[in-house]
Amino acid sequence: RTRGFQDFPTYWRNLTGFTDEQLGDLGLEQFSVSELFSSILIPGFFLLACILQLHYFHRPFMQLTDLEHVPPPGTRHPRWAHRQDAVSEAPLLEHQEEEEVFREDGQSMDGPHQATQVPEGTASKWGLVADRLLDLAASFSAVLTRIQVFVRRLLELHVFKLVALYTVWVALKEVSVMNLLLVVLWAFALPYPRFRPMASCLSTVWTCIIIVCKMLYQLKIVNPHEYSSNCTEPFPNNTNLQPLEINQSLLYRGPVDPANWFGVRKGYPNLGYIQNHLQILLLLVFEAVVYRRQEHYRRQHQQAPLPAQAVCADGTRQRLDQDLLSCLKYFINFFFYKFGLEICFLMAVNVIGQRMNFMVILHGCWLVAILTRRRREAIARLWPNYCLFLTLFLLYQYLLCLGMPPALCIDYPWRWSKAIPMNSALIKWLYLPDFFRAPNSTNLISDFLLLLCASQQWQVFSAERTEEWQRMAGINTDHLEPLRGEPNPIPNFIHCRSYLDMLKVAVFRYLFWLVLVVVFVAGATRISIFGLGYLLACFYLLLFGTTLLQKDTRAQLVLWDCLILYNVTVIISKNMLSLLSCVFVEQMQSNFCWVIQLFSLVCTVKGYYDPKEMMTRDRDCLLPVEEAGIIWDSICFFFLLLQRRIFLSHYFLHVSADLKATALQASRGFALYNAANLKSINFHRQIEEKSLAQLKRQMKRIRAKQEKYRQSQASRGQLQSKDPQDPSQEPGPDSPGGSSPPRRQWWRPWLDHATVIHSGDYFLFESDSEEEEEALPEDPRPAAQSAFQMAYQAWVTNAQTVLRQRRERARQERAEQLASGGDLNPDVEPVDVPEDEMAGRSHMMQRVLSTMQFLWVLGQATVDGLTRWLRAFTKHHRTMSDVLCAERYLLTQELLRVGEVRRGVLDQLYVGEDEATLSGPMETRDGPSTASSGLGAEEPLSSMTDDTSSPLSTGYNTRSGSEEIVTDAGDLQAGTSLHGSQELLANARTRMRTASELLLDRSWWSPNTCSSSASSPGTATLCCGAMRTSPTSLRESWALRKRTATSSMTWCSSWPSSSTARSYCVMASGTMRRIAIPRTIAGVV
Known part of the structure; x- marks a missing residue:
């Protein structure tokens, strides 16, 4: 700064021989006092910061980040130590440093500090508050730590891609020879990972050189006009450029600076001109910091990198099918591993769509060549050549964008003559270099993204053959042949468990x-x-x-x-x-x-x-x-x-x-529906036959009684014939007197009205004691009160009466449950309202509350009634759905195991013929039973009208009782049963049963649980082996065990939300055992 003195500028000019402008470029300028202070303020602060860094922070920082001598994680004791309060069981806080001071001084806590202690209630209260705050702070700190570890791991895996992408983007925005080296480095570093450290180091050095060159070119001593080229405009016949295009061409619109082709320009501010390369330099430094920080962290905590370049430790293939969070973690780790090939194909299509010129035809040809390989192994063998093509093709296109040096004043051959049929649009579509309209270099960023994805996919092809990646991410091969005899490693998800x-x-x-x-x-x-x-x-x-x-x-x-x-x-x-x-x-x-x-x-x-x-x-x-x-x-x-x-x-x-x-199962549903129709037809036929047989028996009895009556009348007539005054013995008017037997007259005036009525009385049609009577239920349970009944009762009385009766009914049910030893249902427990509280309320408020409570109860009753009606209405369809679901599950397992379905595969679901032959009056299969009769809500014909000729019925009126219908029904039953489910059931009898009968005959596998107790001689033993049992044998075994149970065993039943099973439990010797059995079996136990 000696130039600031008055005579020193002359001394510097005489000493160096430079002009003032040249000395100013060297930093030798003459300033005033104020300008001198402002000009040296920023360099002075920078020098001060460097001195402080070297003197105070450099050596500790180097020791802290030394990878050769990494200290273990600090075992610093927390500032606050925790202790437990004996009263509130809440941790109280005590200052550790004060405790150490007390130990050193030998003072007791019961000494002078006892007088200044805070009251126990206050200390406990504020201790709880402080402890909660510390817990929240610790939780928040733990969450931040996990986020920090996650972000650092992501940066470690992907910071290289960010650096490469931004470096190439800057090189594409400023096409030059100096930036060509950056493109070459990163184009080869992507597919060949060995060159990546070298690419980072060389890019750092070369970026610094570019920054220095750009700054030096801005010096005033550099004058481009001294060496710029002035190209002569061609004649119109010597070029195919239009007159307007000639004036806009780079060669002819002004002097051509040869340094622009190398990457330096004149007349730009320093900071704005070197901003992009400074950001590249900062990214390269950030990349080095990330790698060193992760290496230091692992050595400090003695951790190894996660295998298979994973981000989340528990996002493995074994945990993929657990829940949504595990699935998300897995795809965070290995999304590109599973779908990288498809992403590369999509990037190739994106390149074609973005550019739409001649060059991308080669991308399309490569895409067709890869897709025609079809197999992943064949594509993997071709992939290295594809990556090499993308690298060389990217460099070739960058050279096309760079073109020839314009300072040579030589135009391209396709512009030499007007006779060449090439206009600017065709040159643009062919992606040829041109001084009038240079190729769009920024479109090459899509090519670089394709190269990036293809390079990563090349690593995937190499990694998927290693055991580590197969264990963590799963096998990544395509099997065109289905599994034969091998279990599917993927759990079945069709039934939606999560x-x-x-x-x-x-x-x-x-x-x-x-x-x-x-x-x-x-x-x-x-x-x-x-x-x-x-x-x-x-x-x-x-x-x-x-x-x-x-x-x-x-x-x-x-x-x-x-x-x-x-x-x-x-x-x-x-x-x-x-x-x-x-x-x-x-x-x-x-x-x-x-x-x-x-x-x-x-x-x-x-x-x-x-x-x-x-x-x-x-x-x-x-x-x-x-x-x-x-x-x-x-x-x-x-x-x-x-x-x-x-x-x-x-x-x-x-x-x-x-x-x-x-x-x-396409025809299986129709077979079950048709079986229900046939059963309903048979049931109505049996009713008609029974009615006809009963009518015949009654007619026989009427005939016998009439015969007895006639005999009594005949004997009485004989007695009357002996009486001479009997008018019936007198000859008629047309008969000769005594020559022919008398003829009976069609009128009988001697029969009075009572005799005529008695001759056709109901006593002739009365049935005897041998006729069957309808069996009434032994212990009918009262039905639940419907919503309409509650509304009618509330309209007749009032809402409070209805609620009071409902509470009394609930109290009775609760008492019955207590008496029977069952589990109490808290949902039906009555809510008792004290009388004094009810009396304390106002009359209007009580009416409003009662009305609201009644409306709520009425709504619940409406929903319950609608639910019961829907269950009764859809009972037949639900049983069919249960049968079809069970059979479909068995068919699915058979297809997954063998690949085909054998005849009779569904017979293992149901009881065989020997087990199906049941004894006892309870097992009348074809009779009108409660579970599977045609009169209930289960069978479809129970709700039909007399006109039963529907598309799913037989086409005849089943209520006519003719023998022709019986014959046709039998033929239909024998014919349609052979086409039930594409001959999947080998047992023909199984195809003739309805859905409810199939559920009754369904086999039941019980778990291998056996609980016995020999502590008391009267205790029953409950043992269920893995056996295939029928409902009858199961019912008998349960009934036997129930009869032999003593008072030490308590039976109870609970009704879960599932509609397919009841849960029965037995309390034997203080041990509760619960076994789930089918609902159809539980209904008869």
């Missing part, structure tokens, strides 16, 4: 139809020849989609891969046709308008022309602007790839097996 299972069902079962919707939209939104193919594929899959889902994996992929190849062909074709829509649009619009309408030719890339202006130019041939582009094709490609992965997963085997089982 929210994760519901999500799986939505994805693996119903995504296929969503894909068809997307295919339809992709074809319907664009009226072109390409959309017709989408519509045909959509309609074909809608027609045969269910059949396709039931086929094996190989057959599914053949059709699906054809659809994917068609989609890719459409994308590539639209890219190739962009030559016509972007370059030769005027010629096509004037001469080939039908081609534009047939293929929906519209240029979607900016920079060629304005589509709205082209629409106003020619009204006869409008451009379909809204129907252009490959957006819907890309969306369709995404869903097609996703569905292909679903076809290849083990999860889809459960869906396929369930669909096959459902297809096998």
Whole structure:
């Protein structure tokens, strides 16, 4: 700063021979006092900070971050020690340092400090508050620590990608020779991980050199006008540039600075000009800090990196199917591992859609070549060549963007003559370098993203063959052949045991139809020849989609891969046709308008022309602007790839097996429904036969009584014939006197009215004691009071009376439960309202409260009544659903285990013929039983009218009682039972039973539990082995054990929410045992 003195500028000029401008570039300027202070303030503070860093912080920081001598984590004692309060059991706080001082001084806590102690209640209260605050602070600190560890792990895995992406983005925004080295370093560092540390070091050094060069070029001693080139404009015949294009060309619009081609420019502020490269330098430093911090943390805590580059420790393949959180953690760890190949395909399609020029045709060819390999192993063998192609192709395109040095004043060959038929639009579509319109270099960022994904996928191909990745992330191979004799490693999720299972069902079962919707939209939104193919594929899959889902994996992929190849062909074709829509649009619009309408030719890339202006130019041939582009094709490609992965997963085997089982049960529901109809027909036939037999017996008895009556009348007539005054013995008017026997007259005037009435009295039709009478229930339980009854009772009396009677009824039920030794239900426990409290309330308030309580109870009764009615109305359908569900589950397991269904596979669900032959009056199978008769709500014909000729009935009136109906019903039963469920049941008798009978005959497996007690001689033993039992034997065994139980055993029953089972428990010797049995069996125990 000696130049600040008055005569020193002259001394410096004479000494160095430089001018004032050159000395100013060297920093030798003359300032006033105020300007001097402001100019040296920032450098002075920077120098002071460096001195403080080196003197006070540098050595401790180097010792702290030394990886060779990492100290263990600090064992610092907490400032506050915890102790437990004997009264409130809450931790109180005590200052540790004060306790140490007391120990050193030898003073007791009971000394002078006792007089200044805070009262116990206050200390305990504030201690609790402080403890709660410390707990909250500790919880918050633990959460922040977990978040910090999670973020640091993410940065460790992905900071390299951020650095590479931003470095290449800066190089693409400033195309130059100096930035070309950065692109080369990171283009080779992505697919070849060995070069990544070297790329980071060289990028740091080279970025610093670029920053220094840019700053030096801003010196005043650098004058570009001294060495700039002035290119001469060509004649119009020597170039195909238009006059306006010549003036805008880089060669002819002004002097050409040769340094611009190398990456330095003149006339920019220092900070704004070097800002991007400074950010690159900061990112490189941040990358080094992240890696060193993670290495130091692991050595300090003696931890190893998580295997398989995982982020969450418990996000493994073994825990994937537990819940949604485990599934989320797994995909955070290994999403790219599972779907990296599909992401690369989508990135390739994105490159095609973003650029739509000649260069991306090569990307389309590579995409077709990879997709035709189909197998993952074949694609993995081709993938290194693909990564190398992407690297070299990216560098080649960057060189095209860089072009030749403009200082040479040599134009490109495609601009040399006007005879060359190449305009600026064609040069842009071919992606050739041009001084008038340079290629858009920022579009190459999509190519770099594709290279990044492809490089990561190459590592996935290498990692999926290692045992560590297979253990953590699972096997990542595609099996085209279904499992044969091997258990499916994936649990069955069809029955939706959790929210994760519901999500799986939505994805693996119903995504296929969503894909068809997307295919339809992709074809319907664009009226072109390409959309017709989408519509045909959509309609074909809608027609045969269910059949396709039931086929094996190989057959599914053949059709699906054809659809994917068609989609890719459409994308590539639209890219190739962009030559016509972007370059030769005027010629096509004037001469080939039908081609534009047939293929929906519209240029979607900016920079060629304005589509709205082209629409106003020619009204006869409008451009379909809204129907252009490959957006819907890309969306369709995404869903097609996703569905292909679903076809290849083990999860889809459960869906396929369930669909096959459902297809096998296509006629099973009708068979069960038809069996119920046949049973109802047989039941009505038996009733008619019984009524006819009873009528015949009564007619026989009437005939016998009439015969006895006639005999008595005949004997009485004989006695009267001896009387001469009997008018019946007198000859008639037409008969000769005594020559012929007398003839009876049709009238009998001697019979009085009482005799005529007695001759047709009801005593002739009275049944004898041998006729069966309807059995009444032994102990009928009173039905619950319905909502209408409660409303009527409240209308007759009042709401308080109804509530009082309801409480009394609930109290009685509670007393009965206590008397029977059952479990109390807290929901029905009555709420007693004290009389004094009721009396203390006002009359109006009491009426309002009673009304509100009555409305609540009335609503509950309405819902309960509606529930009971729905259960009774749907009883038959629920039993059919239970049977179909059980059979479908067995068929699904058989399909997953063997791959095919054998005849008679469903017979193992039900009792065999020898076990089905039951003894006793309770097991009349074909009779009108309570559980399966045709008169209950279970059978469908019970609610039909007299006209039973419905599509599901026999077509005859079953109430007529004719013998022809009986014969037809028997023939129908024998004929239709042979087509019940595609001959899946080998036992023909099983197909003739209804759903309720099948549930009664269903086999029951009891767990291997045996509880016995020999402590008291009278205690019963309950032992259930793993055996296959029928309901009758089960009922008998339970009844036997119930009869032999002594007072030390308590039987109880509970009713869970499930409608398929009751839970019975037995208390034997102080031990409670609970066994779940089918509801149909529990109803008769």
